Structures are given as structure tokens and as C-alpha cells.
Amino acid sequence: MPHVHLIDREKVDPSLTKLLGGPLDGVIRGLAYQPERLKAWLRFYSPLIWEDGALEVELKELVRLQIAAYYDCDVCQSVRNPLVEERGMTEAKVECVARPGLLGSESLSDRERTALAFSWKMTVDHQDLNASDFEKLRVHFNEEQIIELGWLASAFIGFGRLTRGFDLLDL
Structure with missing residues (x-):
């Protein structure tokens, strides 16, 4: 049961109603008390995870699924970015x-x-990140990609803590 009252569906901002009724219904209804902040979050979050950027969506998806597994989020783990399926990401990687x-x-x-080891460390022991971790990243990634990996992991970690802490998933 959510730890905050879910806003009534008819009171959800019209621009957010397309997200109701699906696996994110509780998340949207729980956070819709601040519709402008939620819309700003979605404008930031959606392209970060669903589109190629400095990092390709396949790697982003692996990081997302890793952190979703840590938070034991069945909803997050059941959703796949259609692009990664089109590009042939296997369930073996998942x-x-x-x-x-x-x-x-x-x-x-x-x-x-390397990316997954870094995002795992950010998830479970971020205070232990050190120069060696970044040296390992630089073997495979440039600075822009490292920054995007950091944004990505922190967005998933923070959103996971918010949605799980408020118990907005799996309603």
C-alpha cells in the first residue's frame, strides 16, 4: 500500500493521463500532486533512458535493469526499451x-x-568510488560518456528509492 495518498485519476494533469492504467499508474498518481515537477522529470528522464546519447541505449538498458534488480522492481524489470530488442539485445545479457x-x-x-561494475558500486557503495574506478572506466569511455553513466545511474538509483520508498509500484 502506498505511503502517500494517490491522487484521483480524474485530477491528474491531462498531459499525464496517457501514463495511467499501466504499470506506472501508482507512480504517476503518487507524484502527480506536483505535475510541473513530474513533467520536468519525465522530460529529463525519458530521453536519458530511451534514446541514444553519449551512451548507446543497449548499455543504458543494462544499467537500468541492473539497478531495477537491486531494487527488486518487477515493473522495471519487465519493461524493455523497444530499440534494444530491435538491435538484438539478448535475454542472456539481461x-x-x-x-x-x-x-x-x-x-x-x-x-x-566495466560500466556495470561502476553502476553497481554507485548503487550499493557510492562512497567507496575512487580514482581506480574512473581509470577503469577511461579504458572504454570518454569523459562525456562517464558523465552520462553517472547521470544514468543516479537517476535510476534516486527514482528507485523514491518509488520503492513511497511504495508506488506493484499496486
């Missing part, structure tokens, strides 16, 4: 990120393993 012990799998490239 399985690797859902279970951290499989990060050494041959299904993942060294580049993917």
Missing part, C-alpha cells in the same frame, strides 16, 4: 545484470562489465 554474480559472463563485453 540475466547477467539481474544477478550480479554473473557479470563475468561471456555474454557481456569488457566495456559492458
